[in-house]
Amino acid sequence: MSDAKKFMYINRKAPYGTIYAWESLEVVLIGAAFEQDVSLAFMDDGVYQLTKGQDTSGIGMKNFSPTYSALGDYEVSKIYVEKESLEERGLTLDDLQHLVWEDEDEDYAEKDSIRLVSRAELADVLAGQDVLFNF
Amino acid sequence: MAMLHVVNKSPYDACNLNTASSIMKEGDQLLLIEDGVYGAMKNAKAESLLNGLKVSVLGPDLAARGISQDKLVDGIDVVDYAGFVDLVEANDKVQSWL
Numbered sequence: 001m002s003d004a005k006k007f008m009y010i011n012r013k014a015p016y017g018t019i020y021a022w023e024s025l026e027v028v029l030i031g032a033a034f035e036q037d038v039s040l041a042f043m044d045d046g047v048y049q050l051t052k053g054q055d056t057s058g059i060g061m062k063n064f065s066p067t068y069s070a071l072g073d074y075e076v077s078k079i080y081v082e083k084e085s086l087e088e089r090g091l092t093l094d095d096l097q098h099l100v101w102e103d104e105d106e107d108y109a110e111k112d113s114i115r116l117v118s119r120a121e122l123a124d125v126l127a128g129q130d131v132l133f134n135f
Numbered sequence: 136m137a138m139l140h141v142v143n144k145s146p147y148d149a150c151n152l153n154t155a156s157s158i159m160k161e162g163d164q165l166l167l168i169e170d171g172v173y174g175a176m177k178n179a180k181a182e183s184l185l186n187g188l189k190v191s192v193l194g195p196d197l198a199a200r201g202i203s204q205d206k207l208v209d210g211i212d213v214v215d216y217a218g219f220v221d222l223v224e225a226n227d228k229v230q231s232w233l
Contacts, residue, residue, distance in 0.1 A: 014145050016199055017170035045145050048173065051201035058195025065201070089147065090179030090206065 006037045008129040011046035015065070016056070021049045022064050024135035029067075032074035039129070040071070041122060043082035046135075047089060050081065050096040050114075065097070072101030072113055079113045082122050137162045139226035143169040143233070146181035151232040156184045166214075166222055168193040172200060177208045185211075191222060 009028050013020040032038050042050060049065070056063040071079070079099060086092065099113040117125065126132065140159055146152040152174045155165065165188050167175050174181050175192045191212040197204070204213060214222065223229055 014148070014170045014173065014200070017143075017145070045148050045170075045173070048145075048200060053203065054199060054201040056199040059199045061199065063199070088180040089173065090176045090182070095201075095206075 004035060004037045005130040006039070006128065007031055007131050007133065008039045008041060008126060009133045009135065010041045010043070010126075011049060011135050012044040013135065014045040014048040015054070016059070016061055020135045021046070022062075024133075025064060025067055027133065027135075028071070028076065029074060032071075032076050038074075038076045039078040039080065039125070040076065041080045041082070041125070043085045043119075043122065045085075045089075047081060047085045047091060047096075050099075051091070052095065052097045068097055069099055072099065075101070077101035077103075077111070077113050078115065080115050080117050080122055080125055083116050083118050086116075136228070137164065137226045138228045138230055139164050139166055139222050141166045141168060141229060141231040142171040142174065143167075143231070145170040146174040146184065152181065152184055155230075155232045156188060159188060164189045164191065164222060164226060166191045166193070166219065168196055168219075172196045172202065175207050175211050176202065177206060182208055191218070193219060 011024050015021040054063055054065040100110045101113050102108040103111050140155045142152050142155050144151045172192050191214050194213045194215050
């Protein structure tokens with residue numbers, strides 16, 4: 001595991017209007033299967049991907065939003081959401097899905113995956129990564 | 136000669152809503168669809184672009200994105216696909232800002 005690289009997936013597009021959000025999710029799940037150290041960032045319109053209560057039955061597209069809640073099972077436990085992006089869109093954490101992961105080192109205690117960070121804090125997180133993927 | 140202006144891009148990703156809202160004339164109507172529906176949300180930075188405009192938003196696109204009606208700017212009309220057709224019919228021209 002010491003060879004694991006730190007992979008960061010940066011999500012900046014709204015879901016459904018383009019295919020980026022869904023494609024990102026597919027790539028994240030593939031990357032996680034290779035046991036890399038995976039983090040996700042949601043900023044700009046990417047924060048819209050995580051809103052709860054998505055119902056696509058009226059637009060004839062697949063609702064892929066339930067898949068975000070499976071990320072914890074793939075040991076993807078670091079999901080950074082940028083505070084400034086949420087605020088300028090009239091959103092709060094309460095508008096987003098509650099994403100969790102189970103910490104096997106602490107008797108599978110359920111912990112929050114989403115970390116609300118400022119742009120400055122996100123800059124530090126990005127600086128600490130080995131590879132950056134943009135969607 | 137009323138015109139229906141259709142916007143399908145997020146106001147934070149493209150300047151379409153900015154252009155459409157500032158070019159609209161008295162009697163024109165704005166319809167937000169697809170990612171354009173994000174422009175209808177209140178307490179948001181783009182909210183003021185809608186000031187003084189007659190605005191409709193497509194309900195199925197709101198639902199897909201998890202936006203409930205209490206999140207919308209006051210006075211916005213939520214329409215279904217039949218309502219979309221009614222708007223097209225009620226206006227002399229349609230301008231789709233792509």
